[in-house]
Each structure stands twice: as C-alpha cells, then as structure tokens.
Amino acid sequence: MSVREIHTKVKRPTRSEIAALSRLPVASIVDALGKRGALSYCLRLQTPGLVLCGSAVTALGPDVTVRRASIDLAQPGDVVVVAAGGSKERSCFGSVTAQHMQSRDITGVLVDGMVRDVAELRRIGFPTVARGATPLNYDYPASRENGGVNVPVDIDGVRITPGDVVVGDEDGTVIVPRAQVAAVIAKTQDAMSAEEEKWWSRRGQSLGAVQQLTDTGYTII
Numbered sequence: 001m002s003v004r005e006i007h008t009k010v011k012r013p014t015r016s017e018i019a020a021l022s023r024l025p026v027a028s029i030v031d032a033l034g035k036r037g038a039l040s041y042c043l044r045l046q047t048p049g050l051v052l053c054g055s056a057v058t059a060l061g062p063d064v065t066v067r068r069a070s071i072d073l074a075q076p077g078d079v080v081v082v083a084a085g086g087s088k089e090r091s092c093f094g095s096v097t098a099q100h101m102q103s104r105d106i107t108g109v110l111v112d113g114m115v116r117d118v119a120e121l122r123r124i125g126f127p128t129v130a131r132g133a134t135p136l137n138y139d140y141p142a143s144r145e146n147g148g149v150n151v152p153v154d155i156d157g158v159r160i161t162p163g164d165v166v167v168g169d170e171d172g173t174v175i176v177p178r179a180q181v182a183a184v185i186a187k188t189q190d191a192m193s194a195e196e197e198k199w200w201s202r203r204g205q206s207l208g209a210v211q212q213l214t215d216t217g218y219t220i221i
Contacts, residue, residue, distance in 0.1 A: 052168035076105035084113030
C-alpha cells in the first residue's frame, strides 16, 4: 500500500529536554525505558566520538527527492530518519547532503540502510547512524511510489513517530517517544545518581558474590 503523504507539522520536545537527553548514555536511557526502544546492534554510529540526538523528522524510502523534502521540512536540532528498508546493497546518504544539512543546523541522520563518504562524514563531524557503508548508491528515482515525509516508520520493530527523540552513541541507538521524554530524563538521572552512590559506598569492599553463590548451591573448592 502506497503512503505518498507529506506532513509539515511536527510536535517536538523542548530544546532543553533534547539537550538533557544528549548528555545521558544510551545504555542508561534504554534501562529507563524498560529495555525498550533500542535499535539493532547492526545500526551503528559511523562517526565515533560523536553523539546523535534530536527530534525525528522521517523520510520513508530511499528516494532522493523524498529525503530532500524531509530536509526542507527539518528544523535546527532535528535528526532526519531515513527508513530505507535496511538494504545493504546501495547507499542513500553521503557527505554532500550532510554538509547541506549542517548549513541548516540539522543535528544528524539515522539511515536504515547504507551510507558512503564515511571519512568525510567523520571529518566534518556529522553524527551518522547507519548499517554500514558502500560506495555504490541508488539510481534515482528509487521507490518513490511508496514514500512519505513525517509519517510513522518502523525500524527493527521500533516505531518512530515524528517528534520522537533519537539518541545514538557508541553503544547503540534508542528512540525515546515524545510523550515520555520528561519522565525518561528524570528516571535516567535518578538511576545514574543512585548507581554512582551505590558503587561509591562499595569502594574497596568485597561484593559478597562468592557467598551468594555458595548459598545457592555452588561448591567452593
């Protein structure tokens, strides 16, 4: 079934909320979400050392004109999410587009597929999450008959709705539903503080794990 819809209005979290999420580790955010929202390990940050964080503007399909429409509609601080179907045969994003997006203060890109010009993406510091890289790109138009902008998309079984927050670091990538952003920030911060206090109090002490295993039937030899 064809989508062929372009939605121009997106409800976004506040900039302060996005800034707060950008300072939190993806692993801790996933914990706060009850182990939900994490994308597959196959979707990796292609630009090590950078953090991807921003409101999602979605592009359904790999077609260049559909993607350009999503870029035109993106606001500063947004992340363009390209739902390219996970194809590993051809790339649908590269450094020239990244530089244009940077000129519009778009934060980064999540591509459910392949990218190219990875060395240049790293040089210009443009946060990019993708399944990998290949120099072979599409001949366009490509799958334009089933495209859309700012429509809900599914990647790795995770629903991404425009305005959800994409957070990616070297551990992986997580999608934070817009309606849960404030609660996730508070829960993550509280859990991190509690964890730090717990381990600080245990500095230099036995963890008691040998006794715990003994109590459950392990034999100490």
